[in-house]
Amino acid sequence: MKKSIVIAPDDSVGVALAPLKKGETAEGVLLCEDIVKGHKFALKAIKAGEPVIKYGEVIGNATADICAGAHVHTHNMRTALEGTLEYSYNKIPAAAPGTPESRTVNVYERRSGEVGIRNELWVIPTVGCVNSQARAIVAAFNKKHPAAEGIDGCYTFTHPYGCSQIGEDHDRTRSLLQGICRHPNCGGVLVLGLGCENNRMDVFRETLGDYDESRTEFLVAQDVQDEIAEGVRLLESLLEKAKNDKRVPRDISCLKIGLKCGGSDGLSGITANPLVGRFSDFIVSAGGTTVLTEVPEMFGAEQLLMDRAKDEQIFGRIVKLINGFKEYYRRHDQPVYENPSPGNKAGGITTLEDKSLGCTQKSGKSEVCGVLFDGDTLGSKGLNLLNGPGNDMVAVTNLGCSGCHLVLFTTGRGTPFGGFIPTVKISTNSELYRRKPNWIDFNAGTIAEGESFESRLSDLTELIISVANGQQTVNERYDSRDIAIFKTGVTL
Numbered sequence: 001m002k003k004s005i006v007i008a009p010d011d012s013v014g015v016a017l018a019p020l021k022k023g024e025t026a027e028g029v030l031l032c033e034d035i036v037k038g039h040k041f042a043l044k045a046i047k048a049g050e051p052v053i054k055y056g057e058v059i060g061n062a063t064a065d066i067c068a069g070a071h072v073h074t075h076n077m078r079t080a081l082e083g084t085l086e087y088s089y090n091k092i093p094a095a096a097p098g099t100p101e102s103r104t105v106n107v108y109e110r111r112s113g114e115v116g117i118r119n120e121l122w123v124i125p126t127v128g129c130v131n132s133q134a135r136a137i138v139a140a141f142n143k144k145h146p147a148a149e150g151i152d153g154c155y156t157f158t159h160p161y162g163c164s165q166i167g168e169d170h171d172r173t174r175s176l177l178q179g180i181c182r183h184p185n186c187g188g189v190l191v192l193g194l195g196c197e198n199n200r201m202d203v204f205r206e207t208l209g210d211y212d213e214s215r216t217e218f219l220v221a222q223d224v225q226d227e228i229a230e231g232v233r234l235l236e237s238l239l240e241k242a243k244n245d246k247r248v249p250r251d252i253s254c255l256k257i258g259l260k261c262g263g264s265d266g267l268s269g270i271t272a273n274p275l276v277g278r279f280s281d282f283i284v285s286a287g288g289t290t291v292l293t294e295v296p297e298m299f300g301a302e303q304l305l306m307d308r309a310k311d312e313q314i315f316g317r318i319v320k321l322i323n324g325f326k327e328y329y330r331r332h333d334q335p336v337y338e339n340p341s342p343g344n345k346a347g348g349i350t351t352l353e354d355k356s357l358g359c360t361q362k363s364g365k366s367e368v369c370g371v372l373f374d375g376d377t378l379g380s381k382g383l384n385l386l387n388g389p390g391n392d393m394v395a396v397t398n399l400g401c402s403g404c405h406l407v408l409f410t411t412g413r414g415t416p417f418g419g420f421i422p423t424v425k426i427s428t429n430s431e432l433y434r435r436k437p438n439w440i441d442f443n444a445g446t447i448a449e450g451e452s453f454e455s456r457l458s459d460l461t462e463l464i465i466s467v468a469n470g471q472q473t474v475n476e477r478y479d480s481r482d483i484a485i486f487k488t489g490v491t492l
Contacts, residue, residue: 001449005270006043008056013040013072015054015266015348017448032069037429038266038348038412040072052077055269055358057301060351072350079351081300081337084326089315092307094367100286103461105468106247107254108187111212115254116184117405117422117468119245121154121238123190123231124181126204127162127197130221134158134192137231144232150243151187152470154235157420157483162199164492168374173485174199175375178208179401180483181216185421187245188215188238190231195222215241247470253287255468256378258399258407258421259362260293262392264340265412266348267428269358272410272444276426277364278457279408279464284366284382291378291404292363293386293395295325296339300353301360305385309368317371321387328488339390343413362410378403392417393484400483406467414439418475420483422467425474426460441474 003018004026014027020035027043035041040054046066051058064076107115121141123134134156141154148154157180161173177199181189193201201220208216217234221227259276261268280290298305302322309315329336340355349355363383370380373387388398396407396419406421412428414436427433430445442463447456467473475481 004041007054007270010053010056012043012046012051012053014043015040015270017267017270029069032067033071035071036348040266040348040350042066042068042070042072044068046072051080054354057304057353057357059300059353059357073348074345074350077350079300079337079353081352084323087303087306087319087322089309089312090307091309094308098285100282103252103286103465104249105252105255105465106470107250107468108184108245109248109250110184112182112184112210114184114403115250116186117255117470118152118185119150119187119242120152120185121188121190121235121242122180122186122420123154123156123192123235124177125156125158125162126177126191126193126199126201128158128160129163129194129197130192131158133221133227133231136228137190137192137235140228141232141235145236145239148239148243150245151239155420155481157481159483159485161485161487163197165198165489166492167489169487169489170198172374174204174207176397176401176485178204179375179377180420181208182211183400183403183421185405186215187242188217188235190217190219190234190238192227192231193218193220195220251287252283252465253381255283255406256289256291256404257283257464258291258293258396258402258404260392260395260399260407261297261359261362261410262417263411263413263415264344264347264349264355264358265428267445267448268347268349268410268412269361270428271447272412272426272428273358273361275444275447275453275456275460276362276408276410278453279364279460280362280383281364281366282457282461284364287381289378289381289384290363291372291384291386291399291402292360293388293399294359294390295321295387297352297356297359297390298322299326299337299339299356300351301356305360305363305368308366314368314371318368318385321371321373321385324387347412362408372402376402389486391484393419393482394486396421396423397483397485406464406473408464410444411440416475416478416480417482418473418480420481422473423475424464424467437474438478439474
């Protein structure tokens with residue numbers, strides 16, 4: 001088993017794949033101190049002020065002289081990012097796509113022409129005031145209809161918003177909740193309101209867009225004597241329709257898959273993220289769709305994404321995506337490059353460039369075909385970018401509302417979180433996979449131990465097909481299903 005790696009030929013640092021001891025030789029360099037797994041060490045002497053190179057790109061500048069074999073981290077380097085950047089379009093010719101093996105998944109066809117990979121009943125509160133009522137309705141329904149035949153369960157996704165919001169926050173709350181209501185993983189939805197919130201039910205219904213009226217019910221709690229009994233009755237009417245839905249075979253190109261990482265470590269950009277990138281290239285070459293989000297974790301790697309834009313128009317939308325998020329930080333007098341997190345740093349990630357260059361590995365090498373902003377839903381096949389922060393709950397909610405059927409979520413530190421769509425957790429290291437079987441679905445850590453990307457890609461593809469066909473993810477088995485709505489403004 002290899003104990004270290006140099007990712008790109010021009011790199012000035014290597015990465016420990018296993019704990020390294022002072023006095024050991026790694027990548028031809030004698031180590032002058034211990035190196036923790038996932039952390040970096042200098043392959044040559046680096047003078048103060050000189051760039052530190054990883055992934056073949058600058059990940060920051062040395063703040064002190066660093067000798068060959070020394071630990072390279074926050075104590076002797078910092079980000080090289082500052083201020084607003086100018087961007088240019090230097091298109092990289094897209095690699096000729098291969099001919100992927102034809103694969104089939106079994107999905108539910110919806111009236112809209114979309115397909116779903118689940119057939120669930122959902123209760124969606126328009127306002128946080130009725131969260132407890134939504135939970136009570138679901139509990140009463142499930143007690144009356146345990147393991148209801150023909151559906152994959154009945155769930156609610158609560159949130160604290162829908163009232164005392166104005167402007168962008170109000171509009172975003174409504175549009176995201178509407179995106180959930182229209183999601184094809186849902187076989188029937190009950191929209192539950194209170195009656196006096198500013199996310200009014202009549203406006204919500206009028207602006208819901210193209211939805212299946214036969215699979216959508218609306219209930220205002222203040223208008224009935226017993227909202228729990230009435231909610232159960234409406235769910236039962238939805239059950240009568242949804243229980244007859246059957247899976248049908250469709251080509252794998254029908255899938256729309258979100259790409260997300262959380263709790264990254266020094267192996268994220270070496271194992272799990274490039275593995276997911278290879279899957280993204282596979283599904284895109286098959287005619288499918290993937291979506292990369294977490295805009296702040298593109299900072300430092302954004303030019304690489306811009307150079308993969310399909311055309312000048314997409315390039316311009318990526319520039320708007322990046323600069324728009326930087327402006328959001330500045331409006332709130334916050335540092336644009338205040339990242340990575342303490343957990344990231346403990347795992348070996350030093351700067352935002354270090355994190356971003358690893359994060360964007362999930363996008364593979366395909367050209368960027370679409371860019372989505374708040375309220376947008378997927379329209380372009382291929383690789384898309386989606387506006388939103390790095391926050392796990394917000395990002396996965398945004399991915400689901402854009403139309404993704406499931407999310408591939410890579411992690412080096414681990415999380416029990418799951419979204420309202422299946423959330424496949426992929427560990428960057430084997431220790432996490434062994435320690436947290438109640439959190440993690442798939443282990444990419446064996447790549448650091450010598451297993452080939454090709455082998456793990458085959459296994460990951462089989463898992464994703466199984467999940468699309470109905471196999472529950474860990475978050476589904478443990479009923480970890482949450483949403484979070486991005487808030488940027490004031491609360492009344």
